[in-house]
Amino acid sequence: MTATAETTPTASATPTLEARGIRKSFGSVDALSEVDFEVRSGEVMALVGDNGAGKSTLIKCIAGIHPLDDGEVRFDGERVSISGPKDAVKLGIEVVYQDLALCDNLDVVQNIYLGREERDWIGRLREAPMEKRTAETLRGLRVTTIRSIRQQVARLSGGQRQSVAIGRAVMWNSRVVILDEPTAALGVAQTQQVLELVRRLSEQGLAVVLISHNLHDIFEVADRITVLRLGRNVAVYERSATTQQEVVHAITAGIPTKVAGISSMEEPA
Amino acid sequence: MTTADPQAIGAVPPSNSLGAIVRRRLEALKAGDVGTLPIILGLVAIVAFFYWKNENYLSAGNFTNLMTQMAGVTTIAIGVVFVLLLGEIDLSISYVSGVAGVIAAQLQIPDESWQVKGVLAIAIAVTVTALIGGVQGGFVAFVGIPSFVVTLAGLLFWQGVILYVIGGAGVIVIEDSTINNVANYFFSDTAGYLIAAGASALFAASTLAGLISRRRHGIQTDNLVVVAAKLALFVVVIFGAVLWANRERGFPLAFLLVIVFLVFWTWVAERTTFGRHVYAVGGNAEAARRAGINVPRVRVIVFMISGLMAGLGGVIFAARLNSVDLNAGGGTLLLDAISAAVIGGTSLFGGRGRVISALMGALVISTVANGIDLLGYSSAIKYMVTGLILLAAVTLDALSRRRLERSGR
Numbered sequence: 135m136t137a138t139a140e141t142t143p144t145a146s147a148t149p150t151l152e153a154r155g156i157r158k159s160f161g162s163v164d165a166l167s168e169v170d171f172e173v174r175s176g177e178v179m180a181l182v183g184d185n186g187a188g189k190s191t192l193i194k195c196i197a198g199i200h201p202l203d204d205g206e207v208r209f210d211g212e213r214v215s216i217s218g219p220k221d222a223v224k225l226g227i228e229v230v231y232q233d234l235a236l237c238d239n240l241d242v243v244q245n246i247y248l249g250r251e252e253r254d255w256i257g258r259l260r261e262a263p264m265e266k267r268t269a270e271t272l273r274g275l276r277v278t279t280i281r282s283i284r285q286q287v288a289r290l291s292g293g294q295r296q297s298v299a300i301g302r303a304v305m306w307n308s309r310v311v312i313l314d315e316p317t318a319a320l321g322v323a324q325t326q327q328v329l330e331l332v333r334r335l336s337e338q339g340l341a342v343v344l345i346s347h348n349l350h351d352i353f354e355v356a357d358r359i360t361v362l363r364l365g366r367n368v369a370v371y372e373r374s375a376t377t378q379q380e381v382v383h384a385i386t387a388g389i390p391t392k393v394a395g396i397s398s399m400e401e402p403a
Numbered sequence: 404m405t406t407a408d409p410q411a412i413g414a415v416p417p418s419n420s421l422g423a424i425v426r427r428r429l430e431a432l433k434a435g436d437v438g439t440l441p442i443i444l445g446l447v448a449i450v451a452f453f454y455w456k457n458e459n460y461l462s463a464g465n466f467t468n469l470m471t472q473m474a475g476v477t478t479i480a481i482g483v484v485f486v487l488l489l490g491e492i493d494l495s496i497s498y499v500s501g502v503a504g505v506i507a508a509q510l511q512i513p514d515e516s517w518q519v520k521g522v523l524a525i526a527i528a529v530t531v532t533a534l535i536g537g538v539q540g541g542f543v544a545f546v547g548i549p550s551f552v553v554t555l556a557g558l559l560f561w562q563g564v565i566l567y568v569i570g571g572a573g574v575i576v577i578e579d580s581t582i583n584n585v586a587n588y589f590f591s592d593t594a595g596y597l598i599a600a601g602a603s604a605l606f607a608a609s610t611l612a613g614l615i616s617r618r619r620h621g622i623q624t625d626n627l628v629v630v631a632a633k634l635a636l637f638v639v640v641i642f643g644a645v646l647w648a649n650r651e652r653g654f655p656l657a658f659l660l661v662i663v664f665l666v667f668w669t670w671v672a673e674r675t676t677f678g679r680h681v682y683a684v685g686g687n688a689e690a691a692r693r694a695g696i697n698v699p700r701v702r703v704i705v706f707m708i709s710g711l712m713a714g715l716g717g718v719i720f721a722a723r724l725n726s727v728d729l730n731a732g733g734g735t736l737l738l739d740a741i742s743a744a745v746i747g748g749t750s751l752f753g754g755r756g757r758v759i760s761a762l763m764g765a766l767v768i769s770t771v772a773n774g775i776d777l778l779g780y781s782s783a784i785k786y787m788v789t790g791l792i793l794l795a796a797v798t799l800d801a802l803s804r805r806r807l808e809r810s811g812r
Contacts, residue, residue: 249694
């Protein structure tokens with residue numbers, strides 16, 4: 135792991151996170167075979183595919199929830215072994231799950247610091263610094279819709295809750311943020327807010343992975359699009375060089391590329 | 404990563420002028436967050452009613468009586484609050500409290516080979532009950548049996564143990580003065596005032612420390628008028644209580660213990676990482692687990708707290724009677740302790756409530772019980788009234804919960 139230097143908004147050359155030849159099967163079902171995936175700092179990489187294409191499995195492998203059967207994961211170009219969620223967190227990989235995993239009865243600060251509370255030597259919570267840093271983080275993400283960070287999460291709207299979950303993910307010097315269907319349950323205005331937030335994360339130099347079914351959203355914020363089908367790579371598209379039709383075709387009828395390695399990451403279509 | 408933005412959160416914090424605070428409170432009230440308001444209104448109504456019926460109700464003698472009467476239930480109810488915060492239940496507390504009384508009584512029997520000093524007897528008793536709670540909690544946390552069933556088994560088992568141990572004699576008289584003093588010692592007038600002064604100073608110091616810390620970190624501090632009002636209310640209440648008690652026997656040690664328990668456990672629940680995790684597990688156990696919290700560990704510790712507080716309550720009861728008999732932990736104790744926590748505002752659904760609700764609920768139950776005894780009504784009336792109050796409290800909880808859910812988002 136290299137030091138977290140100030141990263142420029144432009145995507146860097148070495149991918150922050152790189153997965154090569156990932157293989158994962160559950161019993162006799164091959165969920166992932168020879169899957170490659172990468173994301174660079176400062177970019178939004180969309181991960182798309184039909185139900186059962188292996189998106190969630192891939193994410194769970196990267197986040198350390200499922201052990202890999204085969205393949206390697208590189209972080210900043212160095213090979214790492216992720217054998218549990220804690221390893222992934224240590225590297226700076228944070229996942230925002232679809233159901234957000236917030237405690238409704240706790241306030242915004244308490245949720246953001248849940249499980250990593252700051253405390254002094256006798257175990258007392260250090261509320262003031264936690265509140266201050268929460269405010270700073272949300273301000274940095276330009277989350278302007280939350281009136282008080284001392285109100286219970288139960289009272290927030292869907293978009294606000296998503297902001298809190300994302301805020302929690304970026305608090306900890308994270309390098310890679312993986313968002314699982316962040317706009318699935320949101321209305322139009324709130325979707326827009328969350329998409330802007332996603333954009334801002336990449337502008338701040340984070341590597342962002344966006345899982346979504348909504349191509350409209352993806353074409354609005356993603357830089358590149360990785361398509362999976364039936365547990366295999368189909369293609370990686372530059373957003374600026376493709377169309378929604380092309381991506382839909384790849385999702386529904388794409389022919390899996392079998393060759394592992396950097397070459398397949400370039401434009402194959 | 405943090406660029407300032409004048410429009411952003413925190414830059415324009417919600418106003419904390421008095422008017423704004425009152426407005427926010429009213430809004431919260433409308434949204435279903437009733438807080439302690441109903442219980443304070445209820446208490447005022449209860450006290451007014453009984454005082455109207457019998458002037459002795461507010462006499463100093465009855466007041467000190469009330470304080471010692473409610474000490475045991477309040478202590479047990481503190482443990483119940485923690486269990487309820489998790490969304491669990493502990494039905495074994497009453498007989499576990501009885502077990503503590505029996506152990507302490509057994510250990511002080513004069514001239515027995517195992518006789519120990521009173522303090523040690525109490526310590527052993529409550530250590531055992533804490534461990535009992537831990538074992539029961541282990542079945543809940545690691546085996547995954549619903550706490551209702553585990554502690555129901557505990558209720559039967561520990562009742563059996565009590566019968567087994569003291570069934571022959573039927574009663575063990577407690578002669579050890581240390582144990583008896585737990586519920587029968589009253590402070591001298593001077594000591595009472597010193598305690599009140601000390602408590603006030605502590606309260607002021609901790610309030611001040613909080614203010615300073617917030618100011619140092621540049622976060623908005625609470626409205627100073629409100630802070631000062633809270634402090635003044637605290638000082639008035641505690642000095643008032645001591646003053647009133649001093650007209651009769653003095654301030655009871657048992658109630659000082661209750662206050663110490665309340666302060667300590669409130670601190671644990673609201674100021675420590677552990678307490679935060681209790682609320683988190685009660686609110687959303689899956690979220691807590693994903694946040695890296697050791698959920699089974701939290702569960703086991705909470706059941707240990709429940710056992711510990713039940714044990715302490717049991718010692719207070721035994722001391723009050725100067726003996727333990729076959730009824731130890733029986734009667735309405737279990738229901739009184741759980742009702743106290745619930746009436747005080749702790750939700751049965753987990754994640755919502757405060758330690759102080761143990762005191763508030765116990766106050767309601769005890770003022771009613773005390774008043775009905777004073778008026779010479781039968782237990783029948785007492786049970787019916789307490790039952791209705793419990794139903795009202797739970798209904799209020801359910802309604803406010805529904806309302807909160809609807810006003811959320």
